[in-house]
Amino acid sequence: MTKSKVSRVLLVFVALALVAAACGGDSEPVDAEGFTFGMILVGPQNDHGWSQAHYEAGQYVAELTGATMLVQDKVNPADLPEKTVDQVAADLIAEGAQLVFATSDDMRDGVLLAAEQNPDIPMIWSSGDSAWEDGKAFAELDNLGNVMGKMEFGKMIAGCAAGLTTQTGSIGYVGPLVNDETQRLVNSAFLGARYCWEEYRGETSPLEFTVTWIGFWFNIPGFTLDPTQVANEFLDSGADVLISGIDTTEALVEAGKRASEGEAVWAVPYDFEGACAEAPDICLGTPYFNWGPAYLEIVNSVVNDDFKAEWQWNGPDWDNITDNTKTAVGWLSGDGLSSGASSDLDDFISGLADGDINLFTGPLSYQDGSVYLEDGEEATEFQIWYTEQLLEGITGESAGE
Amino acid sequence: MNFADLWKRSRIGIIAVALALVVGILLLLVAGANPFEALGVIIDGSLGSSIRIGDTLMVWAPLVLAAAGLLITFAAGLWNIGVEGQITFGAIAASLVAREVSGPTWLIVTLALLAGLFGGAFWALLAGLLRTYGKVNEIFGGLGLHFVATALAVYLVLGPWKRAGVASTSGTEPFPRESWLPTVGSTRLSWLAIVVAVASVFGVFYLLRGTRFGLRLKAVGKNMRSAFLLGIPTGPYMLAAFALGGGLAGLAGAIQATGFHHKLVPSISGGYGFLGILVAMLAGYAARWIAPIAFVFAMLAVGSTLLPLKLGLDSSVGGVLQGVLVLFTVLAQGWQSRRRNRADEAALGPPEPPVIPGEVG
Numbered sequence: 001m002t003k004s005k006v007s008r009v010l011l012v013f014v015a016l017a018l019v020a021a022a023c024g025g026d027s028e029p030v031d032a033e034g035f036t037f038g039m040i041l042v043g044p045q046n047d048h049g050w051s052q053a054h055y056e057a058g059q060y061v062a063e064l065t066g067a068t069m070l071v072q073d074k075v076n077p078a079d080l081p082e083k084t085v086d087q088v089a090a091d092l093i094a095e096g097a098q099l100v101f102a103t104s105d106d107m108r109d110g111v112l113l114a115a116e117q118n119p120d121i122p123m124i125w126s127s128g129d130s131a132w133e134d135g136k137a138f139a140e141l142d143n144l145g146n147v148m149g150k151m152e153f154g155k156m157i158a159g160c161a162a163g164l165t166t167q168t169g170s171i172g173y174v175g176p177l178v179n180d181e182t183q184r185l186v187n188s189a190f191l192g193a194r195y196c197w198e199e200y201r202g203e204t205s206p207l208e209f210t211v212t213w214i215g216f217w218f219n220i221p222g223f224t225l226d227p228t229q230v231a232n233e234f235l236d237s238g239a240d241v242l243i244s245g246i247d248t249t250e251a252l253v254e255a256g257k258r259a260s261e262g263e264a265v266w267a268v269p270y271d272f273e274g275a276c277a278e279a280p281d282i283c284l285g286t287p288y289f290n291w292g293p294a295y296l297e298i299v300n301s302v303v304n305d306d307f308k309a310e311w312q313w314n315g316p317d318w319d320n321i322t323d324n325t326k327t328a329v330g331w332l333s334g335d336g337l338s339s340g341a342s343s344d345l346d347d348f349i350s351g352l353a354d355g356d357i358n359l360f361t362g363p364l365s366y367q368d369g370s371v372y373l374e375d376g377e378e379a380t381e382f383q384i385w386y387t388e389q390l391l392e393g394i395t396g397e398s399a400g401e
Numbered sequence: 402m403n404f405a406d407l408w409k410r411s412r413i414g415i416i417a418v419a420l421a422l423v424v425g426i427l428l429l430l431v432a433g434a435n436p437f438e439a440l441g442v443i444i445d446g447s448l449g450s451s452i453r454i455g456d457t458l459m460v461w462a463p464l465v466l467a468a469a470g471l472l473i474t475f476a477a478g479l480w481n482i483g484v485e486g487q488i489t490f491g492a493i494a495a496s497l498v499a500r501e502v503s504g505p506t507w508l509i510v511t512l513a514l515l516a517g518l519f520g521g522a523f524w525a526l527l528a529g530l531l532r533t534y535g536k537v538n539e540i541f542g543g544l545g546l547h548f549v550a551t552a553l554a555v556y557l558v559l560g561p562w563k564r565a566g567v568a569s570t571s572g573t574e575p576f577p578r579e580s581w582l583p584t585v586g587s588t589r590l591s592w593l594a595i596v597v598a599v600a601s602v603f604g605v606f607y608l609l610r611g612t613r614f615g616l617r618l619k620a621v622g623k624n625m626r627s628a629f630l631l632g633i634p635t636g637p638y639m640l641a642a643f644a645l646g647g648g649l650a651g652l653a654g655a656i657q658a659t660g661f662h663h664k665l666v667p668s669i670s671g672g673y674g675f676l677g678i679l680v681a682m683l684a685g686y687a688a689r690w691i692a693p694i695a696f697v698f699a700m701l702a703v704g705s706t707l708l709p710l711k712l713g714l715d716s717s718v719g720g721v722l723q724g725v726l727v728l729f730t731v732l733a734q735g736w737q738s739r740r741r742n743r744a745d746e747a748a749l750g751p752p753e754p755p756v757i758p759g760e761v762g
Contacts, residue, residue, distance in 0.1 A: 106571045399566050
């Protein structure tokens with residue numbers, strides 16, 4: 001081998017190594033033995049929903065990196081009246097947390113205060129927009145970032161599954177509280193349901209799509225509507241598919257009870273990959289958040305001392321939306337989905353994946369008749385994130401201003 | 402008072418706490434925790450630093466206010482179960498000031514606390530009027546008004562006071578910083594909250610011990626008919642007791658809103674009204690025991706929030722421990738009044754229903 005050949009081979013090796021390093025990037029787990037991060041959950045860590053998804057993402061990060069996770073669950077004024085979010089953050093930091101995840105929309109005020117009080121501790125407010133410079137609520141805090149998944153895709157798929165399945169043409173959405181995020185997700189489910197009802201089933205009669213808001217992310221007796229009751233009222237009034245938008249699984253559980261009494265009803269739970277487990281036979285599938293990869297990247301960045309307070313809105317990994325090492329949002333079909341519906345749903349998902357189907361395209365109007373998107377106009381991220389109202393065709397209340 | 406006397410008066414409380422401790426230790430063992438380690442975590446979590454002491458005192462202050470207010474109504478023989486609603490309505494009134502009034506902190510805070518005081522008094526007076534003029538038992542009236550106050554808070558938070566573009570029971574927009582109770586150093590402790598709570602204990606102690614009003618109030622509580630026959634206007638006295646007790650509860654609400662949450666949340670009362678009833682019962686309805694007993698409850702509440710972090714225990718363990726303490730207190734009280742009834746029966750024949758707490762000191 002001549003000298004130039006050797007150097008050429010070496011060059012190739014160096015190039016390959018660089019490519020490998022670039023591909024690996026931040027998502028390769030660092031060794032974070034001795035590193036501690038804190039996780040503040042709004043509900044119980046085993047709620048089969050929102051909070052459990054965060055909890056398991058934390059476990060995933062801890063397993064891969066060797067870091068230690070400190071968890072404080074049920075942090076909300078009703079369950080934990082003696083502590084506010086900033087106090088809990090202070091507790092976690094006092095116990096050694098070098099990074100704090102505040103994982104609920106409800107924690108906005110507390111985490112902003114905590115970030116201000118602890119400028120040296122990086123923090124993440126999941127689902128928030130405080131670090132989005134072009135957003136409506138930008139807060140100049142160098143240590144507070146946001147992570148959110150593009151659940152509008154998950155909800156469009158959920159809506160489609162419901163639209164493909166309903167026999168009564170009536171879908172009930174058990175909604176949490178009203179804000180930008182929840183209106184965005186109800187609209188997404190509605191768009192998915194209507195598209196699949198009309199395009200795949202060829203139905204011409206309008207689809208009934210109703211949302212009832214309980215008032216919070218989960219049931220707090222005395223302060224919210226009881227989601228169990230809301231689910232049953234939907235089923236009593238002719239809805240045969242329930243879509244859950246709350247942190248817990250009442251919609252699925254109640255539909256499961258009705259189904260075991262012989263009724264033809266189904267449900268789509270939310271948030272957590274394993275959410276179907278409570279009534280698998282009538283579960284059409286679950287759109288879920290997979291916070292693990294983003295949280296891993298954040299832990300890596302803090303350990304490597306290059307944390308940036310960014311706003312992340314991460315999409316599904318369209319190559320495989322159930323690849324939990326990559327995707328931020330997933331969909332797992334359930335046993336309740338018929339095989340015919342299943343193949344239509346696959347078609348719908350691949351349409352979303354390659355961009356052939358973009359349901360956030362005008363003409364679309366809000367409930368009050370005002371224009372959301374002009375004919376042919378495709379919604380920007382800003383327009384999707386800050387959906388001001390429910391769309392025309394949905395029955396239920398919008399927040400308004 | 403000699404030791405035997407003290408034991409006689411407080412033995413029920415001591416037995417209740419001892420039993421609760423034993424059951425609590427057993428529960429912790431079942432949960433797989435070392436009880437002494439858990440106790441250490443609770444003490445460290447509530448007293449381990451100036452910040453934590455501040456956190457504990459900020460739970461203590463509303464609890465003391467609620468309990469002190471309850472002593473007044475208990476003295477008048479009234480079961481003011483509606484104290485939660487009075488806290489909530491006081492918080493709503495204070496929130497109105499904190500949201501609407503602009504000016505220097507001393508002005509807003511003074512007005513907010515006054516609004517809490519009058520708001521709580523007003524809400525309690527409604528229960529009092531129902532009792533004195535409508536013949537509605539104050540337990541039912543108070544509970545009903547509690548639900549109304551909560552519904553009002555939910556309505557305000559979801560309706561007129563909602564955040565722009567949001568309808569969530571998670572609360573209003575935080576108040577402007579000028580209307581937050583001023584704090585000590587880097588802690589969350591508001592000296593004003595402590596001053597108000599301490600003053601309430603001394604005030605209630607003096608009121609019931611050293612004034613003609615207090616004496617007559619206790620006469621109403623002991624035996625309303627006799628008091629009436631002796632020329633005490635029982636109706637106005639009961640209303641006054643409601644107003645004073647409710648006023649202190651309303652102050653607790655104002656502190657919760659302006660000194661703790663810094664916004665209105667529907668669960669603003671924090672359950673301190675119901676807990677205050679238990680503090681008053683455990684204290685044997687004596688003002689001098691309220692502060693220390695409330696402090697133990699506050700320590701338990703704040704310190705046990707660290708049990709999941711430090712020992713990996715379920716976050717509900719703290720609540721279970723508190724529940725055990727409450728359960729044994731109530732059982733001990735029931736046992737005591739049963740014994741007293743038996744003794745009375747033996748001495749005087751059938752007991753006079755109902756048994757109403759009257760030994761206020």
